[in-house]
Amino acid sequence: MRIKHLAVTGAAIVGIMAVPAPAFADDPSPAPAVNTAGTSFLTAVSITANQPVQVGAVTGDYLYWQFNASAGQRPEATATVNLPDGRTGDESWIIEVFDGLRRRQACVAGEQSPVATKDAAQVTLGCRLRQVRSWAEPQDGDPLPGTYYVRLSSTQTPEKDLGLPLKVGLTLGTPDGDLDADQGELAAPLVPNNQPGAVLTAPAPSASADPDAEKSSFSADWLPDFSGRWFWTAGGGIIAALTGLFGFSLTRRRRRA
Amino acid sequence: MIHKSLSIVVATGLISAATLLGAAAPAFADETEPSEPPRVELVLDVSGSMKAADIAGETRIAVAKRAFNKVVDALPETTQLGIRVLGATYSGNNKRVACKDTQQITPVGPVNRTQAKNAIATLKPTGYTPIGLALRKAADDLGDTGSVRRIVLITDGEDTCTPPDPCEVARELAAQGTHLVIDTLGLTPDEKTRKQLVCISTATGGTYAAAKSEEELTDRVQQLVDRAALPPPVQPAVVTGTADCTNAPLLAPGVYTDREKLSEHRFYRVAVQPDQELRASVSIGLDRAVNPDYGVLLKASTPDGRELVRGVDAGAGRTDVLSAGLRWSADEQKADAKASAEAADDDAAADAVDDTSTDVCLIVSNSFAAVAATAATAPGMPVELSIDLVDASHAPDAPGLGRGFLFLLVLAIAGLLAGILAGWVTRYWVATWREN
Numbered sequence: 173m174r175i176k177h178l179a180v181t182g183a184a185i186v187g188i189m190a191v192p193a194p195a196f197a198d199d200p201s202p203a204p205a206v207n208t209a210g211t212s213f214l215t216a217v218s219i220t221a222n223q224p225v226q227v228g229a230v231t232g233d234y235l236y237w238q239f240n241a242s243a244g245q246r247p248e249a250t251a252t253v254n255l256p257d258g259r260t261g262d263e264s265w266i267i268e269v270f271d272g273l274r275r276r277q278a279c280v281a282g283e284q285s286p287v288a289t290k291d292a293a294q295v296t297l298g299c300r301l302r303q304v305r306s307w308a309e310p311q312d313g314d315p316l317p318g319t320y321y322v323r324l325s326s327t328q329t330p331e332k333d334l335g336l337p338l339k340v341g342l343t344l345g346t347p348d349g350d351l352d353a354d355q356g357e358l359a360a361p362l363v364p365n366n367q368p369g370a371v372l373t374a375p376a377p378s379a380s381a382d383p384d385a386e387k388s389s390f391s392a393d394w395l396p397d398f399s400g401r402w403f404w405t406a407g408g409g410i411i412a413a414l415t416g417l418f419g420f421s422l423t424r425r426r427r428r429a
Numbered sequence: 430m431i432h433k434s435l436s437i438v439v440a441t442g443l444i445s446a447a448t449l450l451g452a453a454a455p456a457f458a459d460e461t462e463p464s465e466p467p468r469v470e471l472v473l474d475v476s477g478s479m480k481a482a483d484i485a486g487e488t489r490i491a492v493a494k495r496a497f498n499k500v501v502d503a504l505p506e507t508t509q510l511g512i513r514v515l516g517a518t519y520s521g522n523n524k525r526v527a528c529k530d531t532q533q534i535t536p537v538g539p540v541n542r543t544q545a546k547n548a549i550a551t552l553k554p555t556g557y558t559p560i561g562l563a564l565r566k567a568a569d570d571l572g573d574t575g576s577v578r579r580i581v582l583i584t585d586g587e588d589t590c591t592p593p594d595p596c597e598v599a600r601e602l603a604a605q606g607t608h609l610v611i612d613t614l615g616l617t618p619d620e621k622t623r624k625q626l627v628c629i630s631t632a633t634g635g636t637y638a639a640a641k642s643e644e645e646l647t648d649r650v651q652q653l654v655d656r657a658a659l660p661p662p663v664q665p666a667v668v669t670g671t672a673d674c675t676n677a678p679l680l681a682p683g684v685y686t687d688r689e690k691l692s693e694h695r696f697y698r699v700a701v702q703p704d705q706e707l708r709a710s711v712s713i714g715l716d717r718a719v720n721p722d723y724g725v726l727l728k729a730s731t732p733d734g735r736e737l738v739r740g741v742d743a744g745a746g747r748t749d750v751l752s753a754g755l756r757w758s759a760d761e762q763k764a765d766a767k768a769s770a771e772a773a774d775d776d777a778a779a780d781a782v783d784d785t786s787t788d789v790c791l792i793v794s795n796s797f798a799a800v801a802a803t804a805a806t807a808p809g810m811p812v813e814l815s816i817d818l819v820d821a822s823h824a825p826d827a828p829g830l831g832r833g834f835l836f837l838l839v840l841a842i843a844g845l846l847a848g849i850l851a852g853w854v855t856r857y858w859v860a861t862w863r864e865n
Binding site: 273395 | 708712752832
């Protein structure tokens, strides 16, 4: 009985801690629709998840958008292109996603480069990224938190069809993946540094040339970030305690008998 | 199972709240102060061919005039807009005179709506189509104030005054490094016109569109003017890369622009502090016709040529730019150098390693192949280089916490064994205590 009581108490403690969680769920207020697209990486138009994008464009345009993704998300872009009438041949379309360093990111799902036949009325494209990691080796190409660029274009078009007007719709989803799979943290997200460059004559002095600052500040680096692992570990401790009590009781019961 | 689902709910809630807060920050972090307003010039073809009545029974010029009026009405107050026409005055047959026929009817500046509309109303389709000259003059009209400059060229026919080839003119204007983009719009274009306009817009990183109705024309001009009113967040600084690393320009974090010929490579240098991470990305714009398979390589190396890391991308088919990027931090290299200095029992050298910055050479190369011989020559293709230095990220330690059912099982068995052991010890201890 006592063991059962303990187990219930343990579950209740975890349960109480869990109750406020739904309050943190994302707010449902939809962002206003976007009806522009950039024409280069620098002029890419910012969009957010679930924000409707409807743009008028022409065949041959390169359309750019950008969004922010954070660790644990699995960004997915889906585009629909309403093609013009009177085309003279097939068109190949492509949706590409680049990270903040303009590195191409692999799509793991979605129709990334479909071919629209001559009489197709519309073509649908999609690209889902791998899960955004919280940290990666500098030499790795893993998706990292920061800015992402989406480029929608046609890679092969009959020359005669260039310039024909069309309509493009885009939706972006950022569902959460496995949230506590990662360790490590990126010191700064991959956000492009958009300031005009300057050619130096001598190396700039180090910005972090203050050795005292590091010593005085309290550091809690050894403590892992909050994640599901805390619950697994704490829960494991509780289970271990319970099985420990059970094991202890086994040795006593035999003696009574 | 209850534990698992509850804990995941908590984790999801807290983490999504944290990421919402965290993700919002970078988006607003790099707001730059408003720079010079962008300047736009509309260049309208008023040559004889605009008389053709083939847009829903109306003449091309009538449709273009109405579209212009609508655009002028909808202009934002801040836009600096000018209007230039070509082929509007000289109706004779002397080609030399006809090919100089281009005038600015509204100077570049805040738009006086009435004046602009009156000027448009008086236009009559007349002469030749000197596009090349009109583009040159339009670039002069816009001046070089350091702001973004956009020309919107609207024509129904190809240049009738070649040479100069307007496409060559466009490439030459773009190569002057003064942020000029030419968007082109073909009014019911034929094949030659389309090819020429596509060439002009590609050469300057602009767009090409065809308009076959008044609505299409109005929408597109409107879109181009709106787009021009939103300047890019940064004006890249002009830099010239060199053929080797020792003389390469030393770059601070920021955005740069350069020109690189086909199959050329250029060197740049960045000084990276030991606790910093270098982030670099490069985009090479395809401003001319190239063979359909191509690549771009961004390589970081030490000044003596040892490769550190590379970013590479390749592709096939139409594209506007090809980009590659890389990250590199001095962390491991510093650790190696310090270890070797300490091994040699040289404290001074070990300390020195801590403070000195490392020069990293960045090499930008491309593997584009020219379709035509002229495409291989100067000016090179536009290169956009972006450099950033941030704090280095450190490799994570092994996880301090566990996860998963196997982990729980191991803990449970360990607990069970510990409990049994404790029970036995207690039994033994109680037994011996009773005996004594």
